[in-house]
Amino acid sequence: MPELPEVETIARKLKPHLLGKMIMEADVRWARTLAFPNPRKFKSQIKGQEIKDVTRRAKFFIMQLSDYSLLIHLRMSGDLLIKDSKIKPEKHDRLILKLQSAKSSAPEDPSNLVHAAALRRASLVFNDTRKFGRVWLVSDAAEVLGRLGPEPFSKKFTPKWLHTALHSKHRQIKPLLLDQTFLAGLGNIYTDESLNVAKVHPLMISDAVTVKQAEALHNAIRNVLKEGIRRNGASFDWVYRGGEFQNYFRVYDRAGKPCPTCGTNIERILVGQRSTHFCPNCQTISFVS
DNA sequence: CACGTCACCTGCGTGC
DNA sequence: TGCACGCAGGTGACGT
Numbered sequence: 001m002p003e004l005p006e007v008e009t010i011a012r013k014l015k016p017h018l019l020g021k022m023i024m025e026a027d028v029r030w031a032r033t034l035a036f037p038n039p040r041k042f043k044s045q046i047k048g049q050e051i052k053d054v055t056r057r058a059k060f061f062i063m064q065l066s067d068y069s070l071l072i073h074l075r076m077s078g079d080l081l082i083k084d085s086k087i088k089p090e091k092h093d094r095l096i097l098k099l100q101s102a103k104s105s106a107p108e109d110p111s112n113l114v115h116a117a118a119l120r121r122a123s124l125v126f127n128d129t130r131k132f133g134r135v136w137l138v139s140d141a142a143e144v145l146g147r148l149g150p151e152p153f154s155k156k157f158t159p160k161w162l163h164t165a166l167h168s169k170h171r172q173i174k175p176l177l178l179d180q181t182f183l184a185g186l187g188n189i190y191t192d193e194s195l196n197v198a199k200v201h202p203l204m205i206s207d208a209v210t211v212k213q214a215e216a217l218h219n220a221i222r223n224v225l226k227e228g229i230r231r232n233g234a235s236f237d238w239v240y241r242g243g244e245f246q247n248y249f250r251v252y253d254r255a256g257k258p259c260p261t262c263g264t265n266i267e268r269i270l271v272g273q274r275s276t277h278f279c280p281n282c283q284t285i286s287f288v289s
Numbered sequence: 290c291a292c293g294t295c296a297c298c299t300g301c302g303t304g305c
Numbered sequence: 306t307g308c309a310c311g312c313a314g315g316t317g318a319c320g321t
Contacts, residue, residue: 002314002315006314032297059314059315073316074314074315075315076314076316077314131297132297132298132313169291171290175292187314188315234314236314272292272293
């Protein structure tokens, strides 16, 4: 499910309900959810830790604890929600962190991420149907995040940086944008959307991108991600409720439907085993390799 | 270094 | 109805 806007949305919604709470107990319901450390150490180390901050880096949800960083990657089907500890765990709940009761009442959240009744005996629940998601409890977050590329909203990410970086490689641009060590946070949806807005063909070779195209792409990436966040991310099927961005896709999942710019039918191709959607009229390419 | 393939998992929609 | 198949928002380990 989650790319940068979905994780950002989850972090923003959960933050007020988590700050200052103490983690009383961890229920590890699927051991391999823990990338590090093993369940025994995880349980003993996380017990009694206070949640000092809730943030995001790339597609990682991060909780800064008293002595550790807790990192959660939702991969394809993960979700985080706050539930009443009294409610029976669901089939796909993989990790449950029981929280200390609130000292002060957190603001009411009308969305379905947080059930009002849960606020008194709250648990943070990691639900993950496909079991791809992973959790790390480490002393230094850089152990996990060290190789990530820049954040799209950081100062480092400029049109000039993007142009230079694209020219330092000789790769198809779509798989390169999906590479988290190149740029952090884009996934299949937002990459297709950004390339369409920038009018760049997904198979274009990175070092052929012009300065103007790099500027357009830089703009498109920021604007598309911003719109995704503004619409609380994209929701699909039964996974991740509450987002609206799926109603505003220009190309993603729209094969055979008209391009919003020119009306040409959107095409779907495979690029590096990933479904790729683009407008063959707006996103032209003079050569492929 | 760039790219293809497979693996990790479950569940849903489609077509026979 | 049953069943096989293809598909899904991500990443990492291989081999060429």
